Amino acid sequence: GQQVMQIPQYQHVQEGEDFTTYCNSSTTLSNIQWYKQRPGGHPVFLIQLVKSGEVKKQKRLTFQFGEAKKNSSLHITATQTTDVGTYFCARGSSNTGKLIFGQGTTLQVKP
Amino acid sequence: DAGVIQSPRHEVTEMGQEVTLRCKPISGHNSLFWYRQTMMRGLELLIYFNNNVPIDDSGMPEDRFSAKMPNASFSTLKIQPSEPRDSAVYFCASSFLAGELFFGEGSRLTVL
Numbered sequence: 001g002q003q004v005m006q007i008p009q010y011q012h013v014q015e016g017e018d019f020t021t022y023c024n025s026s027t028t029l030s031n032i033q034w035y036k037q038r039p040g041g042h043p044v045f046l047i048q049l050v051k052s053g054e055v056k057k058q059k060r061l062t063f064q065f066g067e068a069k070k071n072s073s074l075h076i077t078a079t080q081t082t083d084v085g086t087y088f089c090a091r092g093s094s095n096t097g098k099l100i101f102g103q104g105t106t107l108q109v110k111p
Numbered sequence: 112d113a114g115v116i117q118s119p120r121h122e123v124t125e126m127g128q129e130v131t132l133r134c135k136p137i138s139g140h141n142s143l144f145w146y147r148q149t150m151m152r153g154l155e156l157l158i159y160f161n162n163n164v165p166i167d168d169s170g171m172p173e174d175r176f177s178a179k180m181p182n183a184s185f186s187t188l189k190i191q192p193s194e195p196r197d198s199a200v201y202f203c204a205s206s207f208l209a210g211e212l213f214f215g216e217g218s219r220l221t222v223l
Contacts, residue, residue: 033211042202043154045211088154090212097142097209098167101154 004029004091006102014110019076021105023089031092032072033099034063038085043101046074048092079109115215117203123221129191132218135184136205144212145178145188146202154202160186172197193222 005024013019023032031050035043047056049065049072056063062075076083086104093099116135124130136143144159158168160180168178175194180186190197200219204212 035212042214042217043204043212044214048211092209095209096159096161096166097206098156098159099144099212100156101146103153 004032004089004100004102006089006105008105009103010106010108012108012110013079015081016078019079019083019107021074021087021089021107023072023074023102025070025091027070029065029069029072029091032065033090033092034072034074035088035090035101036085037088037104041085043088046087076107079107081109081111083107084109115203115205115213117201117215117218119218120216121219121221123223124193125223126194127192128222129189130193130197130220130222132188132201132203132220134186134188134203134215136186136203137207137213138184140205140207140213141183142206142209143180143186144204144206145186146204146214148200148202148217149198157188190220193220195222198222 007022033048034046037043047063052069053067054065060077064073086106088101088104090099090101118133142161145157147155157170158178163180178188198221200217202214202217204214206212
């Protein structure tokens with residue numbers, strides 16, 4: 001259906017290690033958005049991917065959209081304690097703006 | 112811009128009471144969303160409006176929940192009567208032309 005599945009649900013890493021979260025859909029995605037929610041906070045927009053095979057970078061964060069537009073990933077290089085939080089992918093509708101969120105991946109970083 | 116403004120930030124009420132959550136979207140945004148977040152169910156889309164018109168309310172749990180958007184700068188989510196299982200953080204978000212969502216700080220509801 002319209003669900004997007006995220007894995008893993010939780011990830012604990014040592015500061016300096018890399019981290020990757022994956023977002024998968026059984027159907028083709030119009031676009032995918034990524035959000036970060038700090039503990040006790042609200043989701044904050046990170047990026048939107050629209051094109052097949054698209055790769056975007058934001059400092060240590062790399063976002064990819066699969067060639068078939070059915071999956072996406074977020075990779076963080078050399079994690080820092082400030083990266084702690086829950087990362088959500090959300091499938092979007094190109095015409096209505098409706099966004100359905102995945103379950104999120106919660107990242108813990110040990111200093 | 113002040114961002115999306117929600118009130119109250121926290122509400123504790125007793126089962127059976129009516130709860131009204133309020134949201135002021137960012138000026139100029141044409142879409143407004145209500146989400147509910149719990150540990151078990153994650154971020155669930157309850158309802159969203161485009162140009163003040165409800166487009167999809169399929170996520171509203173049951174008839175106890177209702178949402179209105181009387182004008183472009185105000186929306187309410189009402190629960191009547193409330194039940195303990197309604198305890199959650201309720202987020203309002205707004206966007207412009209199917210772009211990124213801007214979330215409010217959320218309203219944390221506890222129903223005893």
